[in-house]
Amino acid sequence: MRFAFVLGETFSGIRRNLSMVVSVVLVTFISLTFVGAAGLLQQQINQMKGYWYDRVEVAIFLCTDTSTTTSCASGPVTDSQRQAVQDLLEAPTAAPYVKSFDYESQDQALEIFQEQFKNSAMAGTVTADQLPESFRVALVDPEQYEVVNELFSSMPGVEIVSDQRELLEQIFSLMNMASVIAVSVAVVMLVCAVLLIATTIRLSAFSRRRETGIMRLVGASKTMIQLPFLLEGVIAALAGAVLASVTTWAVAEFFIGDWLTGQYPGTGFIAGGDALVLIPLLLLVAVLLAALSSILTLRRYLKV
Amino acid sequence: MGKAGTETSPTQPLVPRDDRVQGQVWNMIRFEQVSKVYDRRSRPALHDVTVEFERGEFVFLVGASGSGKSTFIRLMLREERASSGTVYVVGRNVARLPSWRVPRLRRGIGVVFQDFRLLPNKTVYANVAFAMQVLGKGRAQIRQTVPEVLGTVGLEGKERRMPHELSGGEQQRVAIARAIVNRPEILLADEPTGNLDPETSLGIMAVLDKINQNGTTVVMATHDDDIVNQMRRRVVELHTGGIVRDEAGGGYRTEVEA
Known part of the structure; x- marks a missing residue:
């Protein structure tokens, strides 16, 4: 009531x-x-x-024809330079920081690019040789990016080391x-x-x-x-x-x-x-x- | 207040003061040396008023406008607090009541005004029932009580009328019905006949008298001398905030003055 x-x-x-x-x-x-x-x-x-x-990696981009940085002055990355980078990733200096790494070729890079931009007109105009090949490195501790950067960025054939976390x-x-x-x-x-x-x-x-x-x-x-x-x-x-x-x-x-x-x-x-x-x-x-x-x-x- | 003092005629309290022990209050209403000042610069609305009303009394509170009648009523309802002195209602010092107990005080006091104060969009029945609904009374009880009370005030068969369809006298009867529907021990009427013609006023007085006969203490503020003279009840006269006369069975003017 x-x-x-x-x-x-x-x-x-x-x-x-x-x-x-x-x-x-x-x-x-x-x-x-x-x-x-x-x-x-x-x-x-x-x-x-x-x-x-969990997925973010440090990407070590290797030189292409179109690279402009000084470390790429000698042109696209050579097989021996690529091998040197891979060796260093496996060497005891870098290994404690590296959880795992993958190699991404130019063709794979194109595939990923086309997948990401499939709704955009850009997808059709980009070719594989415009995209850099890269090593995708997962770090044990993502905060340790600087160490990896120092180790790799001055190597011949490496265009740039980029921390994708920064983009995020x-x-x-x-x-x-x-x-x-x-x-x-x-x-x-x-x-x-x-x-x-x-x-x-x-x-x-x-x-x-x-x-x-x-x-x-x-x-x-x-x-x-x-x-x-x-x-x-x-x-x-x-x-x-x-x-x-x-x-x-x-x-x-x-x-x-x-x-x-x-x-x-x-x-x-x-x-x-x-x-x-x-x-x-x-x-x-x-x-x-x-x-x-x-x-x-x-x-x-x-x-x- | 020298003026009021010189005018004071001998007052005759109904119950001798000595019969009461301090703190043991059996009166319905008691004012002890009550003063009320609204504004420091103007004169007090009430000045050193001491008066008692017994259970079942019918008291006229007379005096010109501004004599303090309304303040008197507001103090009893605790619409105001006394500036000094104490107001007791049914033995309770109203100034000392905690605010959450004030509604209970008001439940014991019915009030009627000159301007009726009915709800214009509610029927007669709904106006009276409203006073019970807001106290949380049950529907069955309301259905039983409201017609009874409307009968008491002489409004049988008008339950479904709207206030604007009623005469002034009938509207005041609705207001009275609303004031007594919760069976208060005290009924305060502030100029209840102020807006009514003399004949209609007599009808209202008959209703108030009936309510008083049923045991309710009635305090009526008025300056309607005809009514006071006809009723011959206790008269308390206020003048500029002080009591100048308290007479059982009195008229509007004292015999001496008249």
């Missing part, structure tokens, strides 16, 4: 104040979607780190920046949402001041008087959070999970399932913010 009555009051308040409640829903929706996006980016970063750090770090830092931006936008939007909830509750309390006045007079408890307003704010924010959750999930499932994974297979993208972890967080943020701003507003504007 009591609960049904409180809910009834809540929904009559929402009906009377519908346009404000809708705006709370939308602002909460947008702001939490940004929170969700930041969450997805972080998940994607973690996923890629886990996926790539760049991608990660881009993604991190994107998620920082998303969080910043989310924070601003959440401030809007909090203020909007406060205004909505104020208006709602004002438009129902007759009812609350009578409630006070006949001795209704503080809970009975304030709870409908609190619930009004929380329900509106929760509705926004549900929309944001659905959006976040849909982005993870369809955009990242289906479309991006289809575009770049083997990159290790997250999917809709990963987004489910974020949903309780979004709902919790919505409830806490709405409850907090409602309580503060009610304390000021609805005396009991």
